[in-house]
Amino acid sequence: MSGPLGAGAGTAVVFPxxxxxxFDDLGRFLVLDRYARARVAQADEALGESLLAGFRAERDGLGVLSQVAFLVCSLALADRAEAELDLRPDVAAGPCFGQRALTAYTGALDPAAAIRLTVELARCEEEYFAAEPEELVTQCFVRVPDEPFAEAVAAYVDSGEWVEVSGRLDRDAxxxxxxxxxxxxxxxxVRRLEGYTMQTLRPAVHARRFGPLRRRAEAVLSRYPLGEPALPLxxxxxxxxxxxxEELRTMLLDxxxxxxxxPATVAALHGHGxxxxxxxGPDLMFHRLDxxxxxxxxxxxxxxxxxxxGALRERSERGQQSPAGARANS
Structure with a gap:
């Protein structure tokens, strides 16, 4: 890891x-918030259709327009943080899908291009997983003891099952x-190990098995000329x-x-000051992890x-203290 980014480094923005x-969860914010309305108008123009109408019609919460809505919410909330909390980040991160917001926020793509890229990548994934012979999912587990959990995963792999750790969220998540x-x-x-089960992602994400999906996504991304991000990521x-x-392109494909x-991302942010x-963004987990x-x-x-x-200003002034057991309830 290189050293701190500079004497002024100290604040990061993270897109979750x-x-x-x-729509039941995000619709009110998208309709009423003034920052969100401006971003929704951008999305309508980029899509050539109403984001809110299409988002309302989706039911699974992970469809193409659900992804665009999440992106729009994340950017609108960053707009609000800049305007009302004087957010001026020195560095940025965006775990998983949060990378899409990073491309727009840092100017590597203009917002309309970031929205269209999100749509194309979502459809690329839909086509890829539609051709899979079995449904593949990613499950989130928390408060599971590390060593017994690793042994359980290894036992499944040894038996011939495809089980892959797609993410480390925390010491025991x-x-x-x-x-x-x-x-x-x-x-x-996992229950026998006294761990907890959280959300299930359909389709699965972040696995070595998906090299062919990466190559399809690379063909999509090649149509979008990325610029240099305005912030280090x-x-x-x-x-x-x-x-x-080029480093950003690699990260998006990875x-x-x-x-x-x-935890490695957190350590790097801390190491850079x-x-x-x-x-x-509409986060229920990353800001609560230990x-x-x-x-x-x-x-x-x-x-x-x-x-x-007033609640946002109050939280900004006092910071966030994570209550005991927050991850099990997120």
Missing amino acids: GMGPST YLVSLRAGLLDEMVET IADQDGRLVRTA TFDRALDW VRTVYVT CTTSSFRVVPVTHKTVAKP
């Missing part, structure tokens, strides 16, 4: 990864990819520093077939924290 996002038919058994295994796969357009490592992190809250003063700028007048 995406969980299932529905993981994303695990597997076929859907094995999911109930895996959940029971921290890659979520290993905490490396990303400064050039998300398809390389595992997420959030970051002490305050603004998490800007490794995040123990390393930084955390300001969650979410569609929920901005809902009450």
Whole structure:
């Protein structure tokens, strides 16, 4: 890891990864928030159709327009943090889907291009997984003891099953990819280890198996001339520093077939002098993880924290203290 970015380094903006996002959850914010309305108008123009109408019609929370809506919310919340909290980040990160917001926020792509890229990549993934003979999913587990969990995963692999750790979220929190038919058994295994089951992502993400998907995504990305990001970025796969357009392109492609490592990202941010992190997006997890809250003063700028007048400013002034058991309830 290189040294601190400079004497002024100290604040990071983090665009969170995406969980299932529905109109019931995000619609009110998108309709009423003035920053969101401006971003929705950008999206309507880029899409050539109404984002809100299409988003309302989607039901699974992970469809093409659900992804665009999540992107729009994240950018709008960063706009609000800049305008109302004087956010001026020295460095940025975007675990998983948060990378899409990074491209627009840092000027590597204009917002309309970032929206169109999100649509194309979503359709690319849909086509790829439609051709898979079995449904593949990624399951989030928390509070699972590390060594017994690693042994359980190894036992499945030794038996011939495809089970792959797709992400390390914290000391005892993981994303695990597997076929859907094995999911109930895996959940029971984790329960016997006294771990907890969180959300299930469909389709699966961040696995070495998806090298062919990476190559399809590379063909899509080749149609979008990325510029150099205006801020240094921290890659979520290993905490490396990303400064050039080519390094950004590699990071965007790595998300398809390389595992997420959030503790490594946190360590890199801290090592570069970051002490305050603004998490800007509809996040229920990253701002609450122990490794995040123990390393930084955390300001969650979410569609929920901005809902009450004055609440966002108050959180910014006092920071975020993670209550015991927050991850099990996120």
